[in-house]
Amino acid sequence: MRGTSMKPQSLRRAASVILAAASLLIGGATSGHAAAGPGQAGPDRQAAAEPVLRDLAAAKGIYYGTAVTASKLSGTYGAVVGEQFDSITPGNEMKWGSVEPTRGTYNWSGADAVVDYAEAHGQKVRGHTLVWHSQLPDWVSNGSWTAGTLRTVMTDHIAAEAGRYKGRIDHWDVVNEPFNEDGTRRQSVFQTAIGDSYIAESLRAARAADPAAKLYVNDYNVEGVNAKSTALYNLVKSLKEQGVPIDGVGLQAHLILGQVPSTLQANIQRFADLGVDVAITELDIRMTTPPTSAQLTQQKAEYKAVTGACLAVARCEGVTVWGFTDSDSWIPDVFTGYGAATPYDENFRPKPAYYGIAEALGWTDGGTNPPTGACAVTYAVQSQWNTGFTAQVTVRNTSTTAVNGWKLAWSWPAGQRVTQAWNATLTQSGAAVTAADAGYNAAIAPGASATFGFNGSWSGGNTAPTAFTLNGTACTSP
Known part of the structure; x- marks a missing residue:
C-alpha cells in the first residue's frame, strides 16, 4: 500500500x-x-x-x-x-x-x-x-x-x-x-x-x-x-x-x-x-x-x-x-x-x-529442483576404422531421485557425425548431439544406468567429447 x-x-x-x-x-x-x-x-x-x-x-x-x-x-x-x-x-x-x-x-x-x-x-x-x-x-x-x-x-x-x-x-x-x-x-x-x-x-x-x-x-x-x-x-x-x-x-x-x-x-x-x-x-x-x-x-x-x-x-x-x-x-x-x-x-x-x-512468486524449493552433478557419463570408442567408428555411452543416475525420461546432450570437438544408433534416438545439428531414451529404457533408478551405442563417421580426428548434460543438468565424466 x-x-x-x-x-x-x-x-x-x-x-x-x-x-x-x-x-x-x-x-x-x-x-x-x-x-x-x-x-x-x-x-x-x-x-x-x-x-x-x-x-x-x-x-x-x-x-x-x-x-x-x-x-x-x-x-x-x-x-x-x-x-x-x-x-x-x-x-x-x-x-x-x-x-x-x-x-x-x-x-x-x-x-x-x-x-x-x-x-x-x-x-x-x-x-x-x-x-x-x-x-x-x-x-x-x-x-x-x-x-x-x-x-x-x-x-x-x-x-x-x-x-x-x-x-x-x-x-x-x-x-x-x-x-x-x-x-x-x-x-x-x-x-x-x-x-x-x-x-x-x-x-x-x-x-x-x-x-x-x-x-x-x-x-x-x-x-x-x-x-x-x-x-x-x-x-x-x-x-x-x-x-x-x-x-x-x-x-x-x-x-x-x-x-x-x-x-x-x-x-x-x-x-x-x-x-x-x-x-x-x-x-x-x-x-x-x-x-x-x-x-x-x-x-x-x-x-x-x-x-x-x-x-x-x-x-x-x-x-x-x-x-x-x-x-x-x-x-x-x-x-x-x-x-x-x-x-x-x-x-x-x-x-x-x-x-x-x-x-x-514466493515458492520455497522443497528439494524438487534438479541438483547439479546428478549423473555420470562414460563414453568409449569400441572400434575405429578409416572413416568410421562404433561407440558406447553409459549414463548413470548418481542422484537419489529416479529419472523418468532422459535426453543426454554433448558436442563433438572434431566434426564427427552419427550414422546409426541403438537403444536411443540420436539427433544432430552441427556439432551438437542429443540422445533421447528409447521408451523402454526411459526410467533410470538412483544408482542405476542406461547404455546405448551408435556408429559414426570421422575425418581428421575422433576426439571424444568431454562435457555432457542430462535433461539440461551437467554430468561428471571420467
Missing part, C-alpha cells in the same frame, strides 16, 4: 491475494480459478511437490500465462496448460491472416478452440492481435488502399473479431509492433495508407466492439528504457491526453540470455505512472544450444528477475511466457543455433527456469 489510499489496480491485487490465501487455507477447492476440469488434478494439486504457477501468481495478485497452439490443447500439453497457467494467448489463431483470409470470409475454429478451452479451465484470454503489419492476408497487405478504404477494412475487421468474443476476452493486443528500433513509426500498410491516426482509430473501434476488454499496445525491444520504449511512452501519453481508450502497454520480452535490461523495473514503473497497466506479454529467454548447466542456471535467475520486476510494480498485471515448452517454441526456426528459451523442455519436464518463476 502506497500512501493513504490504494489505486484500483492495488485494490484488485489485494483482493486477489486475500481470495487466494483463503482458498489455500480452506483446502484448495478453488484457488483463484474454477473447480478442477480436464488437465487439473483438483484438491490433490495442493499436496503436490511441484509448485503450481497459477496458484502462486494468484496469491501475489497477478496472472501467469502462456501462449498456446490450439491444435495441441490435449494430452500432456493440454494438461500442463490447464494445471499451471491462469491466462492463455493464442499464438496464431486470432491473427488477421488466420481468421479473415479473404475479405468478409471468416475462420473462427482455432480462436474458438482457445477461448472454449480457457473458459473450461477458469483462465483469462489475451486476444492477440487485431492490427499488425505481419501475418496479414494478401488481400490486405497487397491491396491498393486509400486512407478511407483501409480505415473501413480495419475497423470492420476489429468489429467482427472483437465483437465475436465480446465479454470473453480479458485483454486485447489491439495494435502490435507499431515502432522501428529507433522509435520512428513502422511503415506498415496501415501507417502508410492511414497515417499516425490508425492506432487511435483501432483502439476506439476495439472499445466500441468490446467495452469490457482491456486495450493494449504491444511491442518488442521496449523492455528497458531506450529510444523505442520512449517512443511508445510518448505515444501512450499522447493517447491518454486525447482521451483515446488505452488501458495498458505490453512489453513482449523476447530476451537473450545475459541481456535482460537493467532498467526493466524502472521502465514498467514509468508506464504505470502514466495511469496504464503493464504486462509482460511474450516472455522467452533464448540461449545457444545445446544448453549447459551454467546457462540453465543463469536462465533460471533471469526468469526470476523478470517475474520479480513485474511483482515490484503495482500496475503490472501479469506475465505470459511465449510457449511454455521448448517443443512449441518459435526460437529455433528463426534464430539459428538458439533455443531452450522456455520454462519446460521438449518432453514437458520443468527446467530450472520454471523453479525460478516459482521462487519469484
Whole structure:
C-alpha cells in the first residue's frame, strides 16, 4: 500500500491475494480459478511437490500465462496448460491472416478452440492481435488502399473479431509492433495508407466492439528504457491526453540470455505512472544450444528477475511466457543455433527456469529442483576404422531421485557425425548431439544406468567429447 489510499489496480491485487490465501487455507477447492476440469488434478494439486504457477501468481495478485497452439490443447500439453497457467494467448489463431483470409470470409475454429478451452479451465484470454503489419492476408497487405478504404477494412475487421468474443476476452493486443528500433513509426500498410491516426482509430473501434476488454499496445525491444520504449511512452501519453481508450502497454520480452535490461523495473514503473497497466506479454529467454548447466542456471535467475520486476510494480498485471515448452517454441526456426528459451523442455519436464518463476512468486524449493552433478557419463570408442567408428555411452543416475525420461546432450570437438544408433534416438545439428531414451529404457533408478551405442563417421580426428548434460543438468565424466 502506497500512501493513504490504494489505486484500483492495488485494490484488485489485494483482493486477489486475500481470495487466494483463503482458498489455500480452506483446502484448495478453488484457488483463484474454477473447480478442477480436464488437465487439473483438483484438491490433490495442493499436496503436490511441484509448485503450481497459477496458484502462486494468484496469491501475489497477478496472472501467469502462456501462449498456446490450439491444435495441441490435449494430452500432456493440454494438461500442463490447464494445471499451471491462469491466462492463455493464442499464438496464431486470432491473427488477421488466420481468421479473415479473404475479405468478409471468416475462420473462427482455432480462436474458438482457445477461448472454449480457457473458459473450461477458469483462465483469462489475451486476444492477440487485431492490427499488425505481419501475418496479414494478401488481400490486405497487397491491396491498393486509400486512407478511407483501409480505415473501413480495419475497423470492420476489429468489429467482427472483437465483437465475436465480446465479454470473453480479458485483454486485447489491439495494435502490435507499431515502432522501428529507433522509435520512428513502422511503415506498415496501415501507417502508410492511414497515417499516425490508425492506432487511435483501432483502439476506439476495439472499445466500441468490446467495452469490457482491456486495450493494449504491444511491442518488442521496449523492455528497458531506450529510444523505442520512449517512443511508445510518448505515444501512450499522447493517447491518454486525447482521451483515446488505452488501458495498458505490453512489453513482449523476447530476451537473450545475459541481456535482460537493467532498467526493466524502472521502465514498467514509468508506464504505470502514466495511469496504464503493464504486462509482460511474450516472455522467452533464448540461449545457444545445446544448453549447459551454467546457462540453465543463469536462465533460471533471469526468469526470476523478470517475474520479480513485474511483482515490484503495482500496475503490472501479469506475465505470459511465449510457449511454455521448448517443443512449441518459435526460437529455433528463426534464430539459428538458439533455443531452450522456455520454462519446460521438449518432453514437458520443468527446467530450472520454471523453479525460478516459482521462487519469484514466493515458492520455497522443497528439494524438487534438479541438483547439479546428478549423473555420470562414460563414453568409449569400441572400434575405429578409416572413416568410421562404433561407440558406447553409459549414463548413470548418481542422484537419489529416479529419472523418468532422459535426453543426454554433448558436442563433438572434431566434426564427427552419427550414422546409426541403438537403444536411443540420436539427433544432430552441427556439432551438437542429443540422445533421447528409447521408451523402454526411459526410467533410470538412483544408482542405476542406461547404455546405448551408435556408429559414426570421422575425418581428421575422433576426439571424444568431454562435457555432457542430462535433461539440461551437467554430468561428471571420467
